[in-house]
Amino acid sequence: MRILIADDEVLSRRLLQKTLERAGYEVTALENGRLAAEQLCKRDGPRLALLDWMMPELDGPGVCREVRKRNEQSYVYMVLLTSKEAKEDVVAGLESGADDYLTKPFNAEELKARLRTGLRILNLEDRLVEAREEMRFKATHDGLTSLWNRGVILDLLGRELDRSCRERVSTAILICDLDHFKNVNDTYGHSAGDEVLQATAKRLVSSVRSYDFVGRYGGEEFLVVLNNCNPAFGLARAEEIRKTIAQRPVQTSSGVVPITMSLGLLLSQEWGFRPLEELLQEADAALYAAKKAGRNCVKVAKPSAPCDIRDARVEKAAT
Numbered sequence: 282m283r284i285l286i287a288d289d290e291v292l293s294r295r296l297l298q299k300t301l302e303r304a305g306y307e308v309t310a311l312e313n314g315r316l317a318a319e320q321l322c323k324r325d326g327p328r329l330a331l332l333d334w335m336m337p338e339l340d341g342p343g344v345c346r347e348v349r350k351r352n353e354q355s356y357v358y359m360v361l362l363t364s365k366e367a368k369e370d371v372v373a374g375l376e377s378g379a380d381d382y383l384t385k386p387f388n389a390e391e392l393k394a395r396l397r398t399g400l401r402i403l404n405l406e407d408r409l410v411e412a413r414e415e416m417r418f419k420a421t422h423d424g425l426t427s428l429w430n431r432g433v434i435l436d437l438l439g440r441e442l443d444r445s446c447r448e449r450v451s452t453a454i455l456i457c458d459l460d461h462f463k464n465v466n467d468t469y470g471h472s473a474g475d476e477v478l479q480a481t482a483k484r485l486v487s488s489v490r491s492y493d494f495v496g497r498y499g500g501e502e503f504l505v506v507l508n509n510c511n512p513a514f515g516l517a518r519a520e521e522i523r524k525t526i527a528q529r530p531v532q533t534s535s536g537v538v539p540i541t542m543s544l545g546l547l548l549s550q551e552w553g554f555r556p557l558e559e560l561l562q563e564a565d566a567a568l569y570a571a572k573k574a575g576r577n578c579v580k581v582a583k584p585s586a587p588c589d590i591r592d593a594r595v596e597k598a599a600t
Contacts, residue, residue, distance in 0.1 A: 282400060285326070286310045287317035287344065288333040288362065293385070297331060300389050306396075314339030318347040321357050328355055328403055329396060331383075334363035334374065342377035349378035356406050358399035362387065423497040425475055426482035434496025434504050439557050441494070441508055442549055451550030453507035453515045455522065456564045457485070460541045460576040462501040473533040477540060480531040488525040512548045519546045519579040527577060541577035543568060552584050 284306045288294040291312075298310045309327060311317050315338035320326050330348075332341035339347070341361045348357050361374045361382040374382050380402075381395055423430045429437065438454065445452040459465075459481060466474040478501065485495045485503055494506040507518055523544055530539040545568030547560055567582040574580065 282329060283307045283309065283327040284329040284331065284396070285317060285320055286331045287312070287314055287336060287341070288331075289313060289336045290333070293333070293362075300392065301396075304393050304396075313337045314341065314344045318344045321348045321359075322351050322354070324354060326354075326357070328357050329399055330357060330359045331392075332359055332361055332379070334361055334365060342374055342379065345374075345378035355410075356403065358403055360395060360399070426479055426497050428482050428486070428503070429494060429496035431496065431498060431504075434494060434498070434506070435557070437494045437496075438504070438506050441506055442557065442560070445509070445549055446554055450509045451512045451515070451548050453505075453510035453518065454547040454549065454560060454564045455505035455507070455519055456498065456545045456561070456568045457503045457505060457522070457526075458543050458568055458572070459501040459526075460543055460572075465538055465540075469533060469535040469538055473535040473538060476533040477531050477538055481526060481540065481542070484525050485522065488522045510548070512550050515546060515548045516579060516581060519544050523577065523579055543571035543576045544579045545569070545571060545582060546579055547582040552582075 282305075284301055286294060286297050286301070286308060288297065288310075289312050294310050294312065298308045301308050306329075309320065311320065314332070314336040317330065317332060317336075318339055321330055321344070330344075332344050334341040336344075341363070345359050345361070348359065358380050359378065361379045362385055363370070363374065363382060364385045365371070365374075366384055371382055380399065383392060383395060421430060421433045422428065428434075438452075441452050459477070462474065462477070465477055478497075481503070482495070482497070485505060489495060489505060489507065493508055494504075496504045498504040505522065507515070510518060523542055526540060526542040530537045545564045545566065547564040547567065549560065552560060552563070563582040563584075567580045571578050571580040
């Protein structure tokens with residue numbers, strides 16, 4: 282565990298450093314409070330600190346106050362070292378943001394025991410943060426494929442359509458459906474079907490850019506959002522995705538499963554500002570056309586009349 286020591290007295294600093302290094306800590310030793318605050322406020326800075334109360338540039342309580350201003354960083358457990366024993370001084374130190382205090386001259390075993398208390402608190406925080414992030418992930422991602430779930434991908438699509446309308450660019454909407462997926466479940470079993478869905482998700486993610494969106498739309502359907510997609514290349518991008526899915530079978534625990542995918546493509550610039558539900562219906566109709574055309578192909582949703590995105594912006598402003 283990394284720990285920072287800040288003490289302007291050379292002998293005291295060296296004694297602390299040797300004591301803690303023998304206890305297994307990785308020690309950073311500094312001689313003033315300003316340097317200590319800078320190190321502790323770094324995103325990857327030490328999370329344990331021993332701070333002398335009296336230091337040049339910034340005293341121990343001042344360091345504590347600086348660190349506590351940084352709410353976005355991981356918690357830093359700070360112990361003040363002081364010769365002050367008056368209760369009002371102890372209260373002032375704790376209210377500055379210190380977690381504990383130790384009077385000089387310190388006892389080595391007491392120091393290590395207090396630091397172990399700090400480590401327990403930091404470990405507890407790490408577990409709480411991990412649990413929070415796990416809950417957040419489960420709330421926004423599909424449990425099987427780890428893609429964005431339906432609610433999140435639709436929200437991202439709605440935001441992207443608004444942005445593309447403002448900036449006069451195009452968003453490509455792809456509704457993708459695995460062909461004959463029921464036969465996969467019936468022939469190889471539902472466990473193999475799950476493996477096919479997971480492999481498909483990985484291939485979809487690998488076939489788009491880092492700033493595009495991929496979500497599980499439902500069952501064996503996926504929704505892909507290609508941000509800022511030039512309409513001239515939309516169909517080619519969709520074909521690349523289709524080929525990525527069909528290029529090789531999926532190796533499952535029940536055998537090798539060949540897969541293909543049908544795609545319905547809609548380019549927002551061709552449709553102007555329409556409600557999200559309407560655009561999805563049109564993309565879904567294009568998917569149905571791809572299924573009807575024999576599957577393993579891409580069909581494009583085309584409006585009955587061309588729409589200029591500039592007109593769409595006026596229409597949106599009017600509403």
